[in-house]
Amino acid sequence: MPKQQDWTRRGVLRLAWVGVVAASALTIEPLVQYLTSKEDRLQSPLVAYNKPIDINSDWQNTANARVWVKRDSFGVMALVATCTHLGCEVHYHPEKKQWLCPCHGSIYDIEGRPVSGPAPKAMPRVAVERKPDSSLMINTAKQVGMGTRV
Amino acid sequence: MKEQKNFVNHIRPGVVPSRALSVLYTFCLGGLSFLAFVVLGVTGLLLMFHYQPGESNGYDSILTIASVIPYGGVIRNLHYWAGQLMVITVNLHMLRVVWTRSYKPPKQLNWLVGVALLILILFLDFTGYLLIGSQESGAAATVAVNILGLIPGMGTGLAQILFGEPSALSGSTLVVYVWHCVALPMVALLLQLYHFWRIRRDGGVRPL
Numbered sequence: 001m002p003k004q005q006d007w008t009r010r011g012v013l014r015l016a017w018v019g020v021v022a023a024s025a026l027t028i029e030p031l032v033q034y035l036t037s038k039e040d041r042l043q044s045p046l047v048a049y050n051k052p053i054d055i056n057s058d059w060q061n062t063a064n065a066r067v068w069v070k071r072d073s074f075g076v077m078a079l080v081a082t083c084t085h086l087g088c089e090v091h092y093h094p095e096k097k098q099w100l101c102p103c104h105g106s107i108y109d110i111e112g113r114p115v116s117g118p119a120p121k122a123m124p125r126v127a128v129e130r131k132p133d134s135s136l137m138i139n140t141a142k143q144v145g146m147g148t149r150v
Numbered sequence: 151m152k153e154q155k156n157f158v159n160h161i162r163p164g165v166v167p168s169r170a171l172s173v174l175y176t177f178c179l180g181g182l183s184f185l186a187f188v189v190l191g192v193t194g195l196l197l198m199f200h201y202q203p204g205e206s207n208g209y210d211s212i213l214t215i216a217s218v219i220p221y222g223g224v225i226r227n228l229h230y231w232a233g234q235l236m237v238i239t240v241n242l243h244m245l246r247v248v249w250t251r252s253y254k255p256p257k258q259l260n261w262l263v264g265v266a267l268l269i270l271i272l273f274l275d276f277t278g279y280l281l282i283g284s285q286e287s288g289a290a291a292t293v294a295v296n297i298l299g300l301i302p303g304m305g306t307g308l309a310q311i312l313f314g315e316p317s318a319l320s321g322s323t324l325v326v327y328v329w330h331c332v333a334l335p336m337v338a339l340l341l342q343l344y345h346f347w348r349i350r351r352d353g354g355v356r357p358l
């Protein structure tokens with residue numbers, strides 16, 4: 001590299017190549033993240049849940065962030081926490097016994113029925129199946145009524 | 151210095167006339183178009199890793215790329231805006247060629263190659279718009295198919311070859327995808343390389 005006083009135009013342009021290489025190196029990590037992202041892979045509609053649930057427990061999250069299970073005196077139910085307005089993931093707030101959608105402020109009661117906000121209907125309940133080893137298999141592709149328990 | 155006839159000398163000639171260094175003659179519009187084309191090639195290749203064509207998949211995968219896949223929004227927007235830029239610079243490039251009378255002999259063949267490239271780029275732009283798969287793209291595809299259908303005899307078949315069978319709600323089909331991602335860019339690239347080579351062949355020195 002030339003000394004400070006005899007920097008030529010060519011010297012500066014040569015140095016610019018270092019910047020080009022450095023800028024290219026910075027794109028490697030984003031590229032790897034982009035190319036290895038599995039967010040759009042086909043997901044199985046089946047979600048397993050093998051922890052015990054107490055009767056009248058609160059909603060429990062499963063391995064799939066949007067699938068929740070709960071057990072009352074009639075049995076086990078499963079809910080998909082996808083907002084019925086525009087499909088955002090709805091968060092459960094156990095202290096308020098409410099489901100809140102972060103996108104447009106829809107509020108659902110503990111059963112997933114809309115209380116306020118733009119959500120037009122209750123969040124979907126899906127089928128639960130009890131396996132022989134007493135673990136649960138939730139089929140998110142199969143909707144069931146609000147009163148269904150297993 | 152001995153002038154060698156090789157590719158490096160073609161890209162970086164030993165002697166460049168000073169008048170050729172004037173930016174205001176070409177405004178670098180052809181070079182900007184080619185730069186946009188390179189950006190479109192790179193970002194388009196990256197988009198292909200996550201995009202799925204088809205009436206039901208197209209729009210969904212665009213939304214997923216733009217909002218869920220890490221950096222997908224950046225890549226999609228680079229592709230979109232480079233596409234918009236290229237249509238603008240290609241048209242301005244053509245206006246400049248008319249303005250400086252550069253379509254006249256001996257460059258009349260390169261003018262025709264350029265016109266072919268303009269048509270290709272506009273068709274690439276249109277097929278890219280269809281691949282978004284939105285309702286607007288479905289309407290655009292329907293209009294295009296209906297217009298082609300007016301050609302007697304071969305219209306329906308031509309529409310089938312160019313667009314497949316797009317629905318009124320989504321222009322994204324496998325046929326459009328293949329044209330947009332493989333066939334049209336390949337032809338456009340080859341024509342562009344010929345376009346650049348002809349500049350020197352017709353006595354120009356400007357690489358852009």
